[in-house]
Amino acid sequence: MRIAVAGATGRMGRAVLAALRGQADACLSGALVRAGDDACGRDAAALIGGAPFGVPVSDVPEEVIAGCDVLIDFTAPEASTHYAEICARLGKGAVIGTTGLSGAASERLRALADKGRFVVAANMSVGVNLALHVLEIAARALPDADIEILEAHHRHKIDAPSGTALRLGEVAAAARGQRLADVAVYDRHHERAPRAPGSIGFATIRAGEIVGEHRVYLALPSERLEIAHIADSREVFADGAVRAARFLMGRPHGVYDMQDVLGLR
Numbered sequence: 001m002r003i004a005v006a007g008a009t010g011r012m013g014r015a016v017l018a019a020l021r022g023q024a025d026a027c028l029s030g031a032l033v034r035a036g037d038d039a040c041g042r043d044a045a046a047l048i049g050g051a052p053f054g055v056p057v058s059d060v061p062e063e064v065i066a067g068c069d070v071l072i073d074f075t076a077p078e079a080s081t082h083y084a085e086i087c088a089r090l091g092k093g094a095v096i097g098t099t100g101l102s103g104a105a106s107e108r109l110r111a112l113a114d115k116g117r118f119v120v121a122a123n124m125s126v127g128v129n130l131a132l133h134v135l136e137i138a139a140r141a142l143p144d145a146d147i148e149i150l151e152a153h154h155r156h157k158i159d160a161p162s163g164t165a166l167r168l169g170e171v172a173a174a175a176r177g178q179r180l181a182d183v184a185v186y187d188r189h190h191e192r193a194p195r196a197p198g199s200i201g202f203a204t205i206r207a208g209e210i211v212g213e214h215r216v217y218l219a220l221p222s223e224r225l226e227i228a229h230i231a232d233s234r235e236v237f238a239d240g241a242v243r244a245a246r247f248l249m250g251r252p253h254g255v256y257d258m259q260d261v262l263g264l265r
C-alpha cells in the first residue's frame with residue numbers, strides 16, 4: 001500500500017511519516033506541503049530525521065496523489081476539501097483527520113461519497129472511538145444526567161471546541177434524540193441563569209504542549225459518571241490513520257469513520 005502524507009511539515013504530518021517507518025505492508029510514496037515550502041525537493045526524511053525515504057517533498061497535489069493508493073491528510077479545512085476532490089477524481093482513497101470543517105466543507109466531503117473512498121474522523125485513536133461508543137450507551141441510560149464536555153489541547157491549536165469534543169456532543173445528543181445544534185452551550189460568560197435542562201456544555205483549555213484530553217461528565221444530583229481519554233503521544237492518531245488507510249483498500253465508494261474502521265458500529 002502506497003501512502004502519501006499531506007501537511008507533511010505539520011505536527012501530525014511528521015507523526016504519520018514516523019509511523020510509516022517499519023510498516024510491513026505500507027510505504028511512503030509522497031510528502032505533500034504547501035505551495036512554495038522550503039522543504040520542496042528535499043527527501044521527506046529531512047522533516048523527521050533518520051534514514052532517507054527516497055521520496056522528495058512536493059507541493060504539487062496532483063502528482064503526489066496520482067502516485068499513492070491512499071492520502072493521509074491532517075491539514076486545514078480548505079486544503080482537505082481540495083485534496084479530497086483530487087483523490088475522488090484520480091480514484092484514490094483519503095483518510096482525513098482535519099478538524100474545524102465548516103458545515104459547507106463537511107457537505108462538500110459528503111457529496112464526494114459516491115465518487116471516492118474516505119475515512120473522515122476527528123479523532124483516530126482507538127481510545128476515543130471506544131469512548132464514543134460507551135458515551136452513546138451512557139447518555140441513553142442516563143437521560144436526566146447533565147452532560148458537560150471538557151477538552152484540553154496544546155497552545156497551537158486553532159479550532160475550538162476540538163473536533164473530538166464536538167463529536168462527543170453529537171453522539172450524546174443523538175443518543176437522546178436531540179440535535180447538538182439545538183442543545184449546545186459554548187459560552188456562559190454572558191448569562192446569569194441556572195443550567196438549562198437537557199443542554200450540553202463545552203469547556204476548552206489551551207495550554208503548553210498538551211497532546212489531547214477529553215472528559216465527559218454525566219452528572220446526576222448524587223453521583224457523576226466521567227468518561228475520560230488522554231492521548232500521551234500523537235502516535236495514537238498516526239497509527240489510527242495508517243489503520244484507516246489499510247481499511248480503505250478495496251472498499252466500495254463512501255464516507256466511513258473510525259467506528260467503521262474499528263468495527264464498533
Ligand SMILES: NC(=O)C1=CN([C@@H]2O[C@H](COP(=O)(O)OP(=O)(O)OC[C@H]3O[C@@H](n4cnc5c(N)ncnc54)[C@H](OP(=O)(O)O)[C@@H]3O)[C@@H](O)[C@H]2O)C=CC1
Binds near residue numbers: 075097121
Ligand atoms: N483526527 C485526529 O485524530 C487528529 C486531528 N488533528 C487535526 O489535524 C489538523 C492538523 O493538526 P496539526 O498537525 O497539529 O497542525 P499543524 O499546524 O502542525 O500542521 C498543519 C499542516 O497542514 C499544512 N497546511 C495548513 N493549511 C494548508 C493549506 N491551505 N494548504 C496546504 N497545506 C496547509 C501546514 O503547512 P504550513 O505549516 O505551511 O502552514 C502544516 O504542514 C488539525 O485540524 C487538527 O485538529 C490533529 C491530531 C489528531
Ligand SMILES: O=C(O)C1=N[C@H](C(=O)O)C[C@H](O)C1
Binds near residue numbers: 161164
Ligand atoms: O489539534 C489537535 O492536536 C487535535 N485535534 C483533534 C480534535 O480537534 O479533536 C484530535 C486530537 O485531540 C488532537
